[in-house]
Structures are given as C-alpha cells and as structure tokens.
Amino acid sequence: MLDLDTLYTLVSEAIRRAEALEDLCAPGAPDAYLEVSILEEQISGLESIPEVERAIAQRGAVRAAISAGEFGRAKTLADRFIGLAETGAPIIAELNELMAEAGRVELATKRVTAARYPKAAKQYGIENIQRCAREFVDQLAPFPIS
Amino acid sequence: MELHLAQLKTMHPRLPARTALAYEHCARTGLHRHGHASGIRITFSFDNVSVSGTLFWTEDPTSDPAQLDFHRVTEDAAEAITLAWVYVSNGWVIRRRLQRGESADWLMVDRNNELVALEISGVNTVDSGNRRLLEKLNQVGRCQAAPKRAAGVIELRPPRARLATV
Secondary structure, eight states, X not given: OOOHHHHHHHHHHHHHHHHXXXXXXXXXXXXXXXXXXXXXXXXXXXXXXXHHHHHHHHHHHHHHHHHTTOHHHHHHHHHHHHHSTTOOHHHHHHHHHHHXXXXXXXXXXXXXXXHHSHHHHHHTOHHHHHHHHHHHHHTTOXXXXX | OEEEGGGHHHHOTTSOHHHHHHHHHHHHHHHHTTTOOTXXXXXEEETTEEEEEEEEOOOOTTOOGGGSOHHHHHHHHHHHHHHHHHHHHHOXXXXXXXXXXXXXXXXXXXXXXXXXXXXXXXXXXXXXXGHHHHHHHHHHXXXXXXXXXXXXXXXXXXXXXXEEEO
C-alpha cells in the first residue's frame, strides 16, 4: 500500500491529466478519470488520513467514477462509504447528492446513445446492450461487432 | 520579494515534478507573449495590501509555444506564479489537487498546519473591474474542503497578481 504523500502526488497528477483530456474532449478522458477514482479510493482507505481529507477522497472517488462513465462503480463506492460506521451525516448527504447527479448523467448518456443508434435501441434496448458489453468487458472477451 | 519559478518543486514537494516543469514552461510562454523576460517586476496584492516583487524563470530558447493551447498556457502560468507567491509570502504548501466539483484547485496547508482551499485563475490581459477575482471568490466560497479559502487571479500583461480570502 502506498503512503499518503505518494498517493497525493499521484492523484494531483492524475486529476490534472484527466481534466486536460476532458477539456480537449479526448477519448482517453474516461480512462484518466477512472485512474483518479481508483487513487481517491485508495486514499480514502488509509487509516492515518484526517477525517476532512477522507471525506474529500470519498467524494473524489465517486465523482471521478461518474466522470469516467462508470456509474455502477460510483454506486458501489457510495454505498460502501455510506455504510461505514465513521461516515458522518454531512458526507452521507453529499454522497447521496452525487448519486442523484450520477442518475441524471446516466439517463442523459442513455438518451444520447439511443438517439445515435435508434435501430439497436428499438430492437434490443440500450440497457441490454450496455449490460451485454459490460459482461464481455468483465470476461476480457472481445465485443462481437459485425 | 523574489519568486523563482524554477524552484516550484522544491517549494511544494507534493507537486508532481512533471507538473512543476509544465507550469514553469507555461509561465515563460505566457509572459513572453507580452514581451516580458525573466527578472520582470510584478505587483502582488493580498487582501488589498500591495507589495512589489521580481519574477524569475529559466529561459529556454528551444521551447515551441505554438504547440500549446492558449487558454491552458494562461491558466498554468497563473498556477505557477500563484503557487510560488503563496509559498514565499504566506508559507502555504500544496497538500493535494482537488477535483473540479470541489470548487477549488488546491488544498494547501499554512504555517499553522491548517488547511486552505485555493482557487487560481489567469487572464491574458487585465481583469477589468475585478470581475474574474469576484467570480473566483464566489466559487471558492462554496468549497467544503477547508475552513480557510482564498482565490487568486494573475494578469499576465501588466503583470499583476491578486489574492483575496473569503
């Protein structure tokens, strides 16, 4: 496990890169945000971290997962943080607010995808296609595009 | 007061080395736009108390400013100057970068080990009517990450640096 100083340097660099890629609408932005989310999650798990900074890292892990388009990960993280005994009411409220935002972003993303692929959306449903794609990714299998 | 932008990494050990180099490069590029050279006089104003100082950087004749995004240069130049200034004048040191949703750019620690949220912005010419500074103060006022909050705006043309606390 890396120490806090190292993780703070890494997350600072990762945030800068992710935001620069997002500004350029570059295809690598979601992956860069996923890296931010993973680093924030590790920071939030350190025992030695002050509570204020743990809350920043928890919000950061969830927020970056949303920016990465990883809504399932965002929900899993938020549920885990909310379930921790030491999580106070203000951070629970902030995490719930972030999850409400995630819901709105996810819905908007689905609408955009459905508008872009109307035939596939009508025939299979965007949710089913996304679920199928996720399962292929989880199995490290190639997505059958033909 | 003298600010040496080449020493950013020494001032802020948690600032990634690549970021420190990029910041100095952008400061050099942004200040060159206005014909400024290392050793330029600059006015610093912190909560309306002004002092003058000198800004130094490493000249690099091989660098190519055409490869850089204009807006990114302005913003990163502002980060370089502000981070050097708050270290030299206030002893603030970087703790970590904050994500956009936190309403501030950096979480710093002051000499008393208290947290400070710092929002930084840059303008290529001048900040007419303090519009950008007021906007950034309003933004950092929403930040939950630290009890002490500040915003800084760097104007590259004069050059001039202004910082205010919420």
